Amino acid sequence: MNDAQIMERIKTLLAEKAGELTNPFPRRLYLKVEHPNLTAAMAVLKDSLGFVHVSTISGVDLGENFEILYHMANEYANLNVRTQIPKSNPHLESICGVIPGAVLYERELQDMFGIVVDHIPDGRRLVLPDDWPDGQYPLRKDWTYTRPEEKIPGGKTS
Amino acid sequence: MFNKLVRWSRKKSPWILHLNSGACNACDIEIVAALTPRFDVERFGVLLKATPRHADVIIATGPATRQIKDRLIRIYEQTPEPKFVIAVGACAMSGCVYRGAYNILGGIDQVLPVDVYVPGCPARPDAIVEGVVKLLGKL
Amino acid sequence: MRFTIPIGPQHPALKEPISLRMTLEGEVIRDADIRLGYNHRGLEKLAESKTYLQNIYLTERICGICSHSHSTCFVQAAEQLLEVEPPRRGVFLRYLVSELERVHSHLLWLGVAGHEAGFDSFFMYTWRDREVVMDILERISGNRVHYAINTLGGVRRDIDEAQRQNILASLSVLRQRSEYYLKIGANEPTFVARLAGVGYLSKEKAVALCAVGPTARASDISRDVRKDDPYGMYAEVPFEVCSAQSCDVLGRTVVRVKELMQSYNIIEFLLKNLPSGPVAVRAPRRAKPGEAVARYEAPRGENIHYLKANGTDKPERLKVRAPTLGNYAATIEMLKSGFVADIPLIFAAIDPCICCAERVVTLVDSRNGEESVVPMSRLRAMAEERYRRAPVKKDAEWPL
Numbered sequence: 001m002n003d004a005q006i007m008e009r010i011k012t013l014l015a016e017k018a019g020e021l022t023n024p025f026p027r028r029l030y031l032k033v034e035h036p037n038l039t040a041a042m043a044v045l046k047d048s049l050g051f052v053h054v055s056t057i058s059g060v061d062l063g064e065n066f067e068i069l070y071h072m073a074n075e076y077a078n079l080n081v082r083t084q085i086p087k088s089n090p091h092l093e094s095i096c097g098v099i100p101g102a103v104l105y106e107r108e109l110q111d112m113f114g115i116v117v118d119h120i121p122d123g124r125r126l127v128l129p130d131d132w133p134d135g136q137y138p139l140r141k142d143w144t145y146t147r148p149e150e151k152i153p154g155g156k157t158s
Numbered sequence: 159m160f161n162k163l164v165r166w167s168r169k170k171s172p173w174i175l176h177l178n179s180g181a182c183n184a185c186d187i188e189i190v191a192a193l194t195p196r197f198d199v200e201r202f203g204v205l206l207k208a209t210p211r212h213a214d215v216i217i218a219t220g221p222a223t224r225q226i227k228d229r230l231i232r233i234y235e236q237t238p239e240p241k242f243v244i245a246v247g248a249c250a251m252s253g254c255v256y257r258g259a260y261n262i263l264g265g266i267d268q269v270l271p272v273d274v275y276v277p278g279c280p281a282r283p284d285a286i287v288e289g290v291v292k293l294l295g296k297l
Numbered sequence: 298m299r300f301t302i303p304i305g306p307q308h309p310a311l312k313e314p315i316s317l318r319m320t321l322e323g324e325v326i327r328d329a330d331i332r333l334g335y336n337h338r339g340l341e342k343l344a345e346s347k348t349y350l351q352n353i354y355l356t357e358r359i360c361g362i363c364s365h366s367h368s369t370c371f372v373q374a375a376e377q378l379l380e381v382e383p384p385r386r387g388v389f390l391r392y393l394v395s396e397l398e399r400v401h402s403h404l405l406w407l408g409v410a411g412h413e414a415g416f417d418s419f420f421m422y423t424w425r426d427r428e429v430v431m432d433i434l435e436r437i438s439g440n441r442v443h444y445a446i447n448t449l450g451g452v453r454r455d456i457d458e459a460q461r462q463n464i465l466a467s468l469s470v471l472r473q474r475s476e477y478y479l480k481i482g483a484n485e486p487t488f489v490a491r492l493a494g495v496g497y498l499s500k501e502k503a504v505a506l507c508a509v510g511p512t513a514r515a516s517d518i519s520r521d522v523r524k525d526d527p528y529g530m531y532a533e534v535p536f537e538v539c540s541a542q543s544c545d546v547l548g549r550t551v552v553r554v555k556e557l558m559q560s561y562n563i564i565e566f567l568l569k570n571l572p573s574g575p576v577a578v579r580a581p582r583r584a585k586p587g588e589a590v591a592r593y594e595a596p597r598g599e600n601i602h603y604l605k606a607n608g609t610d611k612p613e614r615l616k617v618r619a620p621t622l623g624n625y626a627a628t629i630e631m632l633k634s635g636f637v638a639d640i641p642l643i644f645a646a647i648d649p650c651i652c653c654a655e656r657v658v659t660l661v662d663s664r665n666g667e668e669s670v671v672p673m674s675r676l677r678a679m680a681e682e683r684y685r686r687a688p689v690k691k692d693a694e695w696p697l
Contacts, residue, residue, distance in 0.1 A: 025377060027526055028590055053520070054507050055592070055601045056618035071590060071601060075525050078590060101507030101626050105618075112341075129225035129261065138260055138342055145260045151268065180338060184361025184442040187405070194424040223338065255355050258346075259339035280361060280442050 001076045003027060006049070010079075013048055017041050027077045035083050035093070042070070042081070042098045050074040054095075057105035059113045061141045066090060066113060070102075090115040112139040171203025172294065175213035175237070179230060179266065181220025184280035185247035189217060192283040199287055210236040215293065217244045217286075218270065221253040222263045230269050244289055245272045248279045324637050329629040344615040349375050349449060349584070352612065356602075357443050359617065362405065364443050365398045366595035367602075367617065372447045373528055374591035374604040378584040379449060385530070387451030387576040392529045393567045394437065394446055396560045400471070401430040402596035403557045406645075407478070410550060413645045414491045419481070426474050433464050451577025461568055468568075472561050479554060492547040496631040496643040499544060508627040509620050510598020511556070512647050514540040515548030522594040536563050546646040582610045595620050597647075621647065 003023050010018055010031065017040065019032035033041045045051040051072040060067045062084075070081040085092055094117045096103050106117045107126040114137035117123065128138075137143060178186050192199045193206060207213050210233045222230065234241070243266070248254040250266045257264065266272055273296070276289035320328040340359060344352050352375075357368040369391060376383065383391070404427040411419030431441045437456055438444035446452050456464075482488060498508070503516040513520055521538040523531045539555035541548035584606035593600045598620030607613040624647045631643050 024587070025589070030588075052504055052507075055599060055623070056603075056616065058603045058614070058616040060605060060614050069603065071603065073525070073592075075520075078526060078592065080590060099507065100505050101623075104622065104626055129223070131224070138339060182358045182361045182364070184358075184364065187361055187442070191424065191428075194428070195421055196425060196428045221338070255358055256338050256340075256343065259343050261339045279358075282441065 029079045094120045172214045174215045177218045179220040179226045180223040185219040197283040218266045221249045222269045242273045244274045246276045329632045348610045363595045370591045370593040370602045374589040377589040378606045381450045381580045383451040385572045386574045390452045399596045403553045413641045449580035495546045506626040509623040511552040516544040517542045
């Protein structure tokens with residue numbers, strides 16, 4: 001199957017759930033989906049098109065909204081499904097019911113951006129240290145950090 | 159006389175403990191490669207030990223992260239006197255490329271007192287062996 | 298009764314800070330937990346404040362064993378965004394270093410597997426031969442690790458005819474020695490029996506948990522980024538995807554050994570068909586707004602980088618997912634209902650690159666919540682005791 005055939009099948013199978021679908025480079029497809037339709041669209045992509053493998057889930061801070069990209073792959077192409085959620089109410093539906101392997105990536109989103117993933121099977125902290133203060137989300141664009149004073153043994157202070 | 163004997167034996171075969179605190183692994187592989195037949199540091203009597211209670215020298219790699227700070231201090235306190243610390247690699251010296259990241263405090267010397275610094279990214283096994291020998295010369 | 302075993306951060310052969318806390322019921326593992334964080338260096342945030350060229354240097358230092366894979370994956374994404382196409386000779390040289398890195402990584406892993414299974418002389422032999430590969434890499438690039446051979450638009454150094462002949466000669470020495478190891482491994486029944494049946498991961502579970510790399514290929518999933526999504530010149534190189542059906546640690550060993558042999562063939566093909574010409578083209582400094590996804594088959598599995606540009610010379614967002622993180626969910630599955638004695642081997646079998654994955658594994662035991670600290674060397678000693686007394690599985694065969 002090549003890119004054009006996959007795009008056709010996505011348009012027919014997802015009908016009104018599929019938003020904008022682009023193909024900027026060979027074997028790279030970008031599909032936009034509204035948040036309420038996310039889980040249903042994932043189920044269709046997995047069962048009928050063979051996109052069973054989720055490589056990772058990226059979060060991007062766009063200022064007003066968060067954009068979440070699900071990078072999926074089958075034997076022919078790489079499909080990136082994107083959805084947007086507002087920063088003021090960052091609730092994301094978990095896709096672990098469809099693809100259980102996505103749980104670690106969703107946990108990382110929770111840590112790094114402060115997104116709350118609903119119905120996640122295991123929502124513990126993943127990457128940040130235990131003594132990290134709550135409410136500080138490093139990958140948000142407005143999060144800054146001042147370095148503590150560094151002591152140089154036997155020398156002047158920095 | 160007894161002190162001289164003890165000091166000679168300590169100089170002749172230091173036992174090392176290898177500690178990795180958030181490094182990319184390259185320096186650690188070079189430390190283990192120093193044990194392999196090509197560089198063979200075991201002929202100097204240096205043994206890699208698993209527990210701090212048996213070690214004389216702590217070889218630390220990697221920049222100190224916030225998470226590992228308490229463990230580093232705990233392991234340092236568990237090592238019996240006299241003990242020495244060798245910081246291997248540019249990350250252990252000052253943080254290398256990671257300076258300024260939110261989870262990094264800097265080099266190992268922000269947490270432990272260091273005796274010998276071995277530069278390099280990663281430090282070659284020959285350089286690590288020379289670092290150990292320099293330390294033994296200070297004893 | 299259940300008790301929790303934390304396996305402490307430092308350990309002789311696992312060179313990375315890993316803390317395993319396991320919940321045991323007798324000797325069977327009931328539950329496992331992953332806690333990442335010892336190695337978290339805040340790389341994605343750092344990458345937003347450095348230019349594309351500086352980011353090549355930064356992504357290389359994500360990992361020391363697969364440093365070229367991260368740097369190449371980033372450069373593939375950046376070249377798509379900057380709209381540069383590297384010349385053919387540059388592409389061949391870049392992926393020549395990739396295959397050499399794959400060889401060095403698999404030899405390293407074979408040594409670690411031998412060490413975990415108690416076969417220390419195997420460890421010394423494979424690491425001695427790994428030095429031959431390190432010499433080749435040093436001749437090409439100037440450093441044993443962190444080769445810094447990639448640049449935006451090609452590679453930084455070229456090889457001349459004498460170096461090319463030299464590499465071909467060393468390659469034949471390596472190939473001979475690898476075949477010798479294969480013979481040893483296959484004919485040593487205790488080694489084979491030690492690995493067979495350990496760490497079972499069925500095909501359905503491997504697909505559902507999105508396993509990657511040799512871990513997935515040993516469970517009969519023929520997934521390899523070099524075939525499915527060919528980058529560089531892999532569409533022209535003849536090679537096969539190696540897989541095994543046994544779904545256990547023995548299968549993973551077999552897959553890696555087969556891949557080693559395939560890599561030797563690929564390196565020979567690349568050297569014999571090296572085109573002439575320049576090795577790099579100039580690349581612009583700023584990237585137009587857009588996004589790119591690059592996938593790469595690292596020695597441990599699929600490496601994926603997502604790069605978003607915003608019109609300046611620094612990226613807007615860089616997301617890195619290293620292969621070992623993808624295998625973590627599968628590892629927990631493998632550890633459940635395994636034995637304590639098998640933990641070092643199961644963990645080593647996914648070829649953990651903890652610095653890539655930034656994790657700490659905690660296994661939690663269920664029965665009564667007791668805790669006790671057991672160092673990894675004690676676990677390995679327990680494993681050796683257990684397997685010395687067990688009868689050798691006569692039907693364990695080397696399925697090559």
